[in-house]
Amino acid sequence: MTIWLIVLAVHNLIPQVNPGFKIPADYLSPAALLVLGITLVSWITAYFARGRRENVLAIYRVLIVLGVALIPWEVAERLAWIKPPFFPTVSKVIGVYIEDYPTLLLSIAYSMRLMIIGYVIGSIAGISFGLALGWSKHVSNWSMFWMRLIGPIPATAWIPLAIVIFPNTFSAGIFLIAFASWFPVMMLTWSGVAGVPKALLEAAQTLGADDKRLLRHVVIPAALPNVFVGLFMSLGTAFAILVVAEMMGVKAGLGWYITWAQGWSEYHKVYASMLVLGALFIIVVSGVFKVRDRLLSWQKGILRW
Amino acid sequence: MPILGSEVELLGVSKSRPKGTGRETGGLVLNHLNLRVEPGSFVSIVGPGGCGKTTLLRLLAGLEPPSAGHVHVGGEIVRGPSPRRGIIFQDATLFPWLSVIKNVTFGPLSVGVSPKDAEARATHWLNFLGLGKFLQRYPHELSGGMQQRVAIARAIVNEPDLLLADEPFGGLDWITREQVSEELLRLWHTTRKTFIYVTHALEEAVYVSQRVIILSARPGTVAKVIDIDLPAQRWAHADLRFTPEYAHLVEEVREVFAEQTALAAFAASSPI
Numbered sequence: 001m002t003i004w005l006i007v008l009a010v011h012n013l014i015p016q017v018n019p020g021f022k023i024p025a026d027y028l029s030p031a032a033l034l035v036l037g038i039t040l041v042s043w044i045t046a047y048f049a050r051g052r053r054e055n056v057l058a059i060y061r062v063l064i065v066l067g068v069a070l071i072p073w074e075v076a077e078r079l080a081w082i083k084p085p086f087f088p089t090v091s092k093v094i095g096v097y098i099e100d101y102p103t104l105l106l107s108i109a110y111s112m113r114l115m116i117i118g119y120v121i122g123s124i125a126g127i128s129f130g131l132a133l134g135w136s137k138h139v140s141n142w143s144m145f146w147m148r149l150i151g152p153i154p155a156t157a158w159i160p161l162a163i164v165i166f167p168n169t170f171s172a173g174i175f176l177i178a179f180a181s182w183f184p185v186m187m188l189t190w191s192g193v194a195g196v197p198k199a200l201l202e203a204a205q206t207l208g209a210d211d212k213r214l215l216r217h218v219v220i221p222a223a224l225p226n227v228f229v230g231l232f233m234s235l236g237t238a239f240a241i242l243v244v245a246e247m248m249g250v251k252a253g254l255g256w257y258i259t260w261a262q263g264w265s266e267y268h269k270v271y272a273s274m275l276v277l278g279a280l281f282i283i284v285v286s287g288v289f290k291v292r293d294r295l296l297s298w299q300k301g302i303l304r305w
Numbered sequence: 306m307p308i309l310g311s312e313v314e315l316l317g318v319s320k321s322r323p324k325g326t327g328r329e330t331g332g333l334v335l336n337h338l339n340l341r342v343e344p345g346s347f348v349s350i351v352g353p354g355g356c357g358k359t360t361l362l363r364l365l366a367g368l369e370p371p372s373a374g375h376v377h378v379g380g381e382i383v384r385g386p387s388p389r390r391g392i393i394f395q396d397a398t399l400f401p402w403l404s405v406i407k408n409v410t411f412g413p414l415s416v417g418v419s420p421k422d423a424e425a426r427a428t429h430w431l432n433f434l435g436l437g438k439f440l441q442r443y444p445h446e447l448s449g450g451m452q453q454r455v456a457i458a459r460a461i462v463n464e465p466d467l468l469l470a471d472e473p474f475g476g477l478d479w480i481t482r483e484q485v486s487e488e489l490l491r492l493w494h495t496t497r498k499t500f501i502y503v504t505h506a507l508e509e510a511v512y513v514s515q516r517v518i519i520l521s522a523r524p525g526t527v528a529k530v531i532d533i534d535l536p537a538q539r540w541a542h543a544d545l546r547f548t549p550e551y552a553h554l555v556e557e558v559r560e561v562f563a564e565q566t567a568l569a570a571f572a573a574s575s576p577i
Contacts, residue, residue, distance in 0.1 A: 199398045202368050207412035207463060208388030217411070221402040298402040298443045 005036070006071055027094040028074070035063060088268035096272035103257065108276065110252040114170065115242045115284075118177025122238065123231060126182045130189025130230075134223070135215065140190075147186070155180035155241045159248055173245035180241040181234035185227065192226025193219055225299065228292045235288065239281055254280075309345030310499030311379030311389075311466035313365065318374035319524075320360050334360045336524035337374070342516075347493050347500040349510035351558065352520030352528075353566040358503045359395075361525065362469045365501065366392045379466055388416050391465035393473045397452035399444040405431065405455050406440040412463040423462075430458040434488055450481035454488070461492060467499045475505065482506075486513055490539060507562060511555050512539065512546065519561045522569030529561045 038059070046056040070090055076082045077089050097104065133140045133147070155176045166172035196219050204218045246255025254273050261269035320335040334357040342348050352358050363369045364376050367383045367390065376383040378390060399408050406427055413423035431437060434454040444452055453473055460468060470489070474482040490513045493500045504510050510517050511533055521528040533554055539545055 197398075199394060199396065200400060202366075202386070203392075203394065203398045203459075204400075204411070204415075205386035206366055206368070206388070206390065206392045207459065208415040209411070210415070213415055218400065221400070224402075296402075298445075 006067070026091055027098060028089075028091040031094050035067075039063065086267050088271065092268040093271045093275075096269050100269065100272075104273065104276065107252055107254045107257040107273070108280065110250070110256075111242060111246065111254045112280070114173050114245065114250065114253060115177060115238060118174040118242075119181050119235070119238045121174065122178035122181030122234065123185050125178065126185025126230065126234070127189050127227060129182070130186040130227070131193060131215070131220070131223075133186070133190040134193025135219065151183035151186070155237070156244055159244075163248070169245075169249045169251070173242075173248075173250055176245045177238050177241050180237040181231075184234040184237065185230040188226045188230030188233070189223060192223030195226070196222040225296060228288075228296070231288055231292075232285070235281075235285060239277070239284075243277070309497055310468075312344045312377075313340070313342040313467060313499060313501065314375075314377040315340040315361075315364075316375045316377070318361075318364065318371045318376060320357065320364060320369070321372045333524040335364075335371075336526045338526050340518065340527055342499060342501060345497045345499055346516065347490070347502070347514045348516045348518060349502045349504055349514040350518045350520060351504060351507055351510050351562060352525060353522050353562070353569045356520045356523050356565070356569070357525035358520060359471055361520075362392065362471045362501070362503055365467070366390055366469055368392075388412060388463045389465050390467045390469065391460035391463055393453075393456050393460045393468070393470040395472045395475055397444070397449075397456040399452055399455055399459070401444050404441050404443055405436060405447070408444065408455055409459045409462050412459060416463060426462050427458065430462050431455070433492070434458050448481075450477050450485055453477065453485060457485075457489065457492070461496070464496075465498065467501070468493075470500070470502045472504055473502075474509075482509070487539075489513065494538065507558050508546075508555050511535075511551065511558055517558050519558065519565065522565050528565050531558055531561070 042056045042059055046053050073082075074090055077087070129147070133144065158176060158179060159172075162172040162175050163169070166175055200218055200222060201214065204214055209217065242253075243255040243258070246253040247259050250256055254277055257273050258270050261267070261273070315338055318335055318338045318340075319333065321333045324332065338361070350358055350361065360369070364371050365378065365383065367385045367387060383390075400411065403411065406424065409427035409431060410420070410423040413426055414420065418426070428437070428440065431440060434457060436451060436454055436458065439447060439451065444455070447455065453476075456473070460470075473489075474485055477485065486509055489500075489502075493513075500514075502510070502514060507517075515533055517531045517533060519528045519531070520526065531554070535545065535551065535554070536542055545551055
């Protein structure tokens, strides 16, 4: 709490060196007051509801680190040690969410659409290829070399080709994201299938399971923990490729927003959208974790997200 | 009287393995083995370590083909795994992603039993083995003895004509072991299927079976067959384990076993 009072004090008490012609709207003060409000409310909650204490502490830790980081930034900015536009004021970055939110929300929507379509296609392809490779000796004997050759080519290296092959940048972007998520998912699914304990397969066979049942009820569940490792790995690359794909010429989306803002030297928008990207990643990862926790509830000592 | 289980017949069965595979050194594992097991009998197989007991069971289950000779079960040549020949492995090998009841219904559902019947049958056997309260648990929530009992239920629920057990109680403590093997014995008594039980524990073998087959040192072949002439409903005789007849039979098995183990040690030490 004191830290945020300091933030507020720094912001309002140190006189601005070199003020511009126009005084910009002040968003930091209300934001800091909001944080102080949250702190107070959660304090009261923690006092009355003991079970919530851990959650409140978690919020506190985040807010404290944020406050500590903001103090030097705000001091430096007040004393004009750092210069806009490359290092904008905290207030301006917050202002983006208030002034430019329609464009930002639209960009988020476009990005998520591109990302989810590409990721889902890539994951389905990866799981199918991985199962085929692990299940059939013929498939792995014939295609392993080519998979190993094509798979590790960075998705970004496909950009020139993707632009030529696909009718528009949207489908090219989907291809790039799908490609980037396909390979890790495939490799880990494959290793998961290869690692299914032989004893379980034999047990299932002596119980009368045919190949279909073996695949559906033994191989897939046994490989699932590995499949999820692949899904998490590919999520990171898919996000990176998402931004790259949007920068190469998609007409909307966060990557586009960043390049657009950079073009106008509006660096506060760059910062704001970077934070949004981070938050989106957390949300998407949490979603995948939720699915995993449901499907793998049988696992002992599973890491909860 | 229930229908008896399958007759088992091995004719000149040999099995060799390529060198450098698996945990053993390769070469001949089973050597021209002849064996007949009466329908509906309970037979134990004992033998020195590495004599091919497990291999023998795997051949009977159809998990591996013999290198030479024929394996007949119920008058048919074994050509692969079949739900008519159940097997209980050394480790319970339960499916960790399935609850206890679903582990047991896996077999019936695989052979086309309706879900309702499968569940009824599974519940029946799990109750029989004292697991009625744990139907919805996952395997990792159970103790070793309970897991092994689920494995027994899973193997028996398909009503196989032949039940194979490969040192199923190796990892259990003595008390649990006695309990579970007694349950196995009661199970055999109710179902009258053919049971073949591979074990290290000689006393256990004498206690549960009608016949003990002692295999020779590797490459395994039948060294001696000892008939166990004890009352069929053994659990009704609380002091059976302390009778002179029982002690005598155990001693008889132990002698042949020690002889074979000594031979194995000698073979291992000689340079050939």
